[in-house]
Amino acid sequence: MKNREFSLPPVPAVLLAIISVQCGAAIAKTLFPTIGAAGTASMRIGISALILLLAYRPNLKAITPQQWKIVIPYGLSLGAMNLIFYLAIEKIPIGLAVTLEFVGPLILAIAGSKRLADYCWVMLAAIGILLIAPWTNDRLDPIGIICALLAGAFWSAYIVLGGKISKIMNDGDAVTTGMLFAAILVLPFGFLESGLNNLTPKLFGMGVALALLSSAIPFTLEMKALGKLPPRTFSILMSLEPAAASICAFIFLHENLNFYEILAVLCVIIASAGSTLTAKK
Numbered sequence: 001m002k003n004r005e006f007s008l009p010p011v012p013a014v015l016l017a018i019i020s021v022q023c024g025a026a027i028a029k030t031l032f033p034t035i036g037a038a039g040t041a042s043m044r045i046g047i048s049a050l051i052l053l054l055a056y057r058p059n060l061k062a063i064t065p066q067q068w069k070i071v072i073p074y075g076l077s078l079g080a081m082n083l084i085f086y087l088a089i090e091k092i093p094i095g096l097a098v099t100l101e102f103v104g105p106l107i108l109a110i111a112g113s114k115r116l117a118d119y120c121w122v123m124l125a126a127i128g129i130l131l132i133a134p135w136t137n138d139r140l141d142p143i144g145i146i147c148a149l150l151a152g153a154f155w156s157a158y159i160v161l162g163g164k165i166s167k168i169m170n171d172g173d174a175v176t177t178g179m180l181f182a183a184i185l186v187l188p189f190g191f192l193e194s195g196l197n198n199l200t201p202k203l204f205g206m207g208v209a210l211a212l213l214s215s216a217i218p219f220t221l222e223m224k225a226l227g228k229l230p231p232r233t234f235s236i237l238m239s240l241e242p243a244a245a246s247i248c249a250f251i252f253l254h255e256n257l258n259f260y261e262i263l264a265v266l267c268v269i270i271a272s273a274g275s276t277l278t279a280k281k
Helices: 010-056 065-089 094-101 103-110 116-131 142-168 171-192 201-226 231-238 241-253 259-278
Strands: none
Touching (some): 010 171, 010 241, 065 094, 065 142, 065 171, 094 142, 094 241, 116 259, 142 171, 171 201, 231 259
């Protein structure tokens, strides 16, 4: 009798991946008072790199010069994206940080388009940003807003480079090697902040949970779902991330959003999903 591998249907798998990532972000924020944002990012990236190394064991000597030229910046953009995002959520609510971060991939998706519909989606996203701009909300730190937008820019770079490296390198090897360079970039910031000096077995255990929730589990779920879902459906589901982030932050961190901030989240979600729906195949 053959063993049946348990697997979720693709749509629930993506939704579970989204929840996993945002729960991970909420856990990460609880560690900031003890080890800081950079220390938390270092622990997450470092442990994720170890998990991936054990899982995939890439042969680094077999990587070609052409692959190195892409996988190194791919990993550095991954590390910068995570570090800067954690610096953002240290200063502003997670839901708003994810909303602002989404602007990067949204602009990338419709860059160069001359269609009226795409201009409409950009305008809707811009309205969302204006609703949470620092001059309209005294409780939001301008540095946090800038960091979230900058994380979105690195996310766009990560998407472009990920698309290139996937064509010339095995997925597991590419992600593992990229994560190694992400760790090389981020770890020094963790030590400079002195957050890693406060590491205890309990905090390390939380770091392992963070790495699993934010990297290992969602990556596995998304990769399985991508093989069964059309890319357009996957992208629309991923547009729910700002909402999931806001809900998880409310449940675990009691971060409340006011009416205008909720409206901003909805604007970006609609703009992201709308641009996917109206995009050319």
